[in-house]
Amino acid sequence: MAMATLSKDRSAITAALVLIGNELLSGRTQDVNLHHLAQRLSEAGIRLVEARVIPDIEETIIATVNEMRERVSYVFTTGGIGPTHDDITAECVAKAFDVPLIRHPEAARRLIDYFETRGVEVNEARLRMANTPEGAELIANQISVAPGFYIGNVYVMAGVPKVMQVMVEEILPRLEHGTPITSATVVCDLPEGTVAMGLREIQSRYTDLSIGSYPGKANTGYRVSLVVRGADAEQVSAAAAAITSLVRGLGGRVEQS
16 A cells, blocks of 8 residues: 655654535534544554544535645545445545546445345446546455545545444554554642643643643532643653642642543
């Protein structure tokens, strides 16, 4: 599998996810693909820096794919590669790359074998799932055979979560991995407003790290999770220690994980 030319800095491998589908924007379908992909990419040291939900509109898909593929190492899309009239992702990606949309012979063979074995009619609508941009390579689908594909640094996957997940596992070993992201969480019983100024000062000292504050609920009062994430495990540990000291200095109790 060909890879895009990436930065020599292994902490700078980035990705974007484009979730395509009117059903996502209407609320009819609840997305779970973002969470799964973000987690798996993080484990591989690939930073998901943006996710965008867009409708099944040709101009929007083309513009978004072209914008994203210029800014990040890898672009992943989900949705719009099924057999119905509104499944237009393959056609749009072909237009984004200015190449013809073709019927991929290997994809067609896999689909025909799959349908004939199950006694399902092989019609034109089903064969639309074999259409890819010219020059694209297939992403295997171990569940329902209909493949995804990739061209350049753009990886096009199904929107159905189980299928998307097997496609992610097919892709990941072939991508360039970066430095894995590590994290540490300090849970405290102080309100966010109490720790905010000190947390800002710690963030200013550890500019390569991401420090976030996430309030929750507790029967006994406040429960705030202060999360440190970054590629340098020693810095993550040091920042977490500084946050622990901050909380204790403010009279709070901490639970570090």
